[in-house]
Amino acid sequence: MQKARVGIVGCGTISDIYLKNCVSDEFIEIVAVSDLNEQAAREKAKTYNIQRVLTPDELYTDPDVDMILNLTIPAAHAEVSLKALENGKHVFLEKPLSISLQDADQILQVAKEKGLQVGVAPDxxxxxGLQTCRQLIDEGSIGKPVAATAFMMSHGPESWHPNPYFYYQEGAGPLFDMGPYYLTALIHLIGPFRRVTGSAQSALKERIATSPERNGEVIPVNTPTHVTGVIDFENGAVGTLIMSFDVWGATLPWIEIYGTEGTLRVPDPNTFGGPVYIKKAGELDWTELALTHGNTENERGLGLKDMARAIVTGSPTRASGEMGYHVLEAMHGFYTASANNQHYAMQSQCERPAPVETN
Ligand SMILES: NC(=O)c1ccc[n+]([C@@H]2O[C@H](COP(=O)([O-])OP(=O)(O)OC[C@H]3O[C@@H](n4cnc5c(N)ncnc54)[C@H](O)[C@@H]3O)[C@@H](O)[C@H]2O)c1
Incomplete structure (x- = not known):
């Protein structure tokens, strides 16, 4: 195989950046698009010059498709991924891997049985930015990482999002919507988790949308909107995390990694670039460091490209389904711990993804 032939399911908001970044790639050929809304698929096919528009069911069984890019909403992630895998297609999907752990289990199980790869955002x-941080940690620039913090403090998306309803339902909220960026970055930088605990609350039972499209609409809140967590990493480091849609203002950093010989200030893990700062033991000021790796703009699709390379060359996928599963289990673990008044011991394991080579 020279290139993985990719078919897209889900031609909504996020599909544009994937199409823009992936239409011409060494290891990818986008051969077809589909959506429950056929018009949406037609528009993307026209804009990005994709030859074929199929129904989702036609796409799953098409013999000229090797891999499905699943860009549907979280509630459809499991159904679409399973249909693709059962029909012999590799799958890369947007986060989270699924809403429930049972569905995520099934996705990984079917992939294993069929000898197929699963990859999951974030990438x-x-x-x-995050590759530079990884290199610094691996080189020992801050010594041994002993602790980390990860904060996403906001007042939710209903002031700007045209359709904010789903953010307050199961499978979203600040933890499931934004947590994957932070938790994946922590696994990449420090390693997998041994156990987690947390407290999860909602400040409001209803939210009032103020975005122009939904101004005045009442949104029922059916998921925690402020989650505080503690993570024990396999290697002994300890992490503190807050993901919130209940905070009007804060001065906390995105992610910091504290080592025996210094501190690394990590850039926003919802972006691809810097800045990266370091403060070594005994130094008075932070130093901004030059990035060691490229891919610093809006590079969504890097994970798909990496997975296509992996399929073509027979090597592992960095944004792996196993890591996506570990992230999903930890997110459920914070809620379980909060409900049960005790730590949640992680059942799954994953590898730290291999760092990207410098050019
Ligand atoms: N919008 C963003 O800024 C953003 C950023 C990062 C990640 N994401 C993730 O990307 C995914 C998609 O988000 P979006 O904003 O593009 O959503 P969207 O609602 O704009 O688009 C989703 C599309 O999927 C289609 N769809 C839904 N169920 C389907 C099914 N069963 N079969 C075929 N098509 C189906 C819908 O018709 C719609 O066109 C989500 O997982 C989200 O978390 C979105």
């Missing part, structure tokens, strides 16, 4: 850890 921001493959960008220049």
């Amino acid at each position: 921001t850890f493959l960008g220049g």
Whole structure:
């Protein structure tokens, strides 16, 4: 195989950046698009010059498709991925891997049985900012990592998002929507988790949308909107995490990694670039460091490209289904711990993804 032939299911908001970044790639040929809304698929095919528009069912069984890019909403992630895998297609999908752990289990199980690969966003850890941080940690620039913090403090998306309803339902909220960026970055930088604990609350039972499209609409809140967590990493480091849609203002950093010989200030893990700062033991000021890796703009699709390369060359996928599963289990673990008044011991394991080579 020279290139993986990719068919897209889900031609909504996020599909544009994937199409823009992936239409011409060494290891990818986008051969077809599909959506429950046929018009949406037609428009993307026209804009990006994709030859074929199929129904999702036609796409799953098409013999000229090797891999499905699943860009549907979280509630459809499992159904679409399973149909693709059962028909012998590799799958890369947007986060989270699924809403429930049972569905995620089934996705990985079917992939294993069929000898297929599963990859899952986020892929921001493959960008220049987080790869620079990884290289610094691996080189020992801050000594041994002993602790980390990860904060996403906001007041939710209903002031700007045209359709914010789903953000307050199961499978979203700040933890499931934004947590994957932070948790994946922590696995990439420090390693997998041994156990987690947390407290999860909602400040409001209803939210009032103020975005122009939904101004005044009442949104029922059916998921926690402020989650505080503690992570024990396999290697002994300890992490503190807050993901919130209940905060009007804060001065906390995105991610910091504290080592025995210094601190690394990590850029926003929802982006691909910098800045990266370091403060070594005894130094008074932070130093901004030059990025060691490229891919620093909006590079969504890097994970898909990496997976296509993996399929063509027979090597592992960095944004792997196993890592996506570990992230999903940890997110459920924070809620379980909060409900049960005790730590949640992680059942799954995953590898730290291999760092990206410098050019
Ligand atoms: N919008 C963003 O800024 C953004 C950023 C990062 C990640 N994501 C992730 O990308 C995914 C998609 O988000 P979006 O904003 O593009 O959503 P969207 O609602 O704009 O688009 C989703 C599309 O999927 C289609 N769809 C839904 N169920 C389907 C099914 N069963 N079969 C075929 N098509 C189906 C819908 O018709 C729609 O066109 C989500 O997982 C989201 O978390 C979105």
